[in-house]
Amino acid sequence: MANKQVAVLGGGSWATAIVKMLLNNSEKVHWWMRSADAVSHIQKFHHNPNYLSSVEFPEGKLDVSADLRFIIEKCDIIVLAIPSAFIEDAFVAIEGLDISKKLFFSAVKGIIPNQHSIVARYLHKQYQLSYDNIGIICGPCHAEEVAMEKLSYLTIACVDEDKAQMMANLLDCRYIKTSITEDVFGTEISAVYKNVVAIASGIYHGLGYGDNFQAVLISNAIREIKRFVDEVSPVHRDVNSSAYLGDLLVTGYSQFSRNRTFGTMLGKGYTVKFAQLEMNMIAEGYYAAKSLVEINKKFDVSIPIADAVNRVLYEKMSPQIEMRLLADKLN
Numbered sequence: 001m002a003n004k005q006v007a008v009l010g011g012g013s014w015a016t017a018i019v020k021m022l023l024n025n026s027e028k029v030h031w032w033m034r035s036a037d038a039v040s041h042i043q044k045f046h047h048n049p050n051y052l053s054s055v056e057f058p059e060g061k062l063d064v065s066a067d068l069r070f071i072i073e074k075c076d077i078i079v080l081a082i083p084s085a086f087i088e089d090a091f092v093a094i095e096g097l098d099i100s101k102k103l104f105f106s107a108v109k110g111i112i113p114n115q116h117s118i119v120a121r122y123l124h125k126q127y128q129l130s131y132d133n134i135g136i137i138c139g140p141c142h143a144e145e146v147a148m149e150k151l152s153y154l155t156i157a158c159v160d161e162d163k164a165q166m167m168a169n170l171l172d173c174r175y176i177k178t179s180i181t182e183d184v185f186g187t188e189i190s191a192v193y194k195n196v197v198a199i200a201s202g203i204y205h206g207l208g209y210g211d212n213f214q215a216v217l218i219s220n221a222i223r224e225i226k227r228f229v230d231e232v233s234p235v236h237r238d239v240n241s242s243a244y245l246g247d248l249l250v251t252g253y254s255q256f257s258r259n260r261t262f263g264t265m266l267g268k269g270y271t272v273k274f275a276q277l278e279m280n281m282i283a284e285g286y287y288a289a290k291s292l293v294e295i296n297k298k299f300d301v302s303i304p305i306a307d308a309v310n311r312v313l314y315e316k317m318s319p320q321i322e323m324r325l326l327a328d329k330l331n
Contacts, residue, residue, distance in 0.1 A: 030062075203319050
């Protein structure tokens with residue numbers, strides 16, 4: 001890690017939490033944010049004005065900039081935490097820049113909507129990055145609990161295990177425990193999928209379904225995720241481990257889950273558009289639901305939960321009717 005420069009891209013809560021973690025083991029962290037006003041605020045007051053504002057950053061250890069090209073050019077390791085729907089627009093700024101030798105770790109947990117592609121595949125195809133230079137940072141871990149320094153666990157995935165371990169060492173600290181895996185596709189697809197399940201969980205919560213039913217939903221969801229992931233990426237994996245089941249549980253149940261909150265609003269009668277406006281945050285599951293259904297046209301796996309959420313979000317089906325029909329399929 002000597003002389004390796006690390007950058008975090010994104011201005012939201014998860015990007016803020018990652019910066020906080022990295023500062024425990026790095027002399028300096030470079031941070032790109034779209035908002036020049038937020039950059040100025042952090043430079044002056046040493047905290048993010050919009051997300052996790054209780055997190056104070058030590059003076060002199062942050063290089064914050066709204067110039068994406070500048071940040072990527074000077075850094076060797078890039079942690080991507082931009083919402084998936086905005087990655088293509090943000091990367092217009094680096095057109096013509098050779099990033100094929102950079103090491104990218106995605107903490108996005110979403111799908112590039114126009115491409116129906118997970119971030120790892122997008123980086124590989126669009127920028128000719130070797131899969132050896134692409135990694136995934138996944139949970140179970142909420143940014144809000146990182147801010148409070150509550151004990152949390154991260155799984156770092158990369159085909160090159162030495163690079164996975166390098167990133168794990170950068171993130172590991174008193175309140176963060178890390179483990180590594182080679183399963184880049186499995187962990188990323190599972191991280192995407194659990195956001196869709198969390199929307200379903202929220203809809204049911206908003207409709208008044210109880211904990212007993214939620215347990216059945218999550219039990220069915222991990223089986224659905226396994227069917228889908230094993231078909232898309234047929235390698236040996238244990239979906240009962242923290243990177244899969246653990247991440248699903250925390251996103252499906254937690255008060256901090258924005259996807260569950262989004263679903264709850266739909267269950268309570270909000271329209272999709274109004275719920276999005278009210279949240280003022282990105283629920284990645286909104287984009288993922290449609291993309292998973294599109295991807296599944298090739299694989300034809302039984303995915304009733306994702307199908308039901310997609311119909312509510314994009315086909316204007318009644319949440320009450322759609323979730324009742326789904327409930328009849330669960331066991």
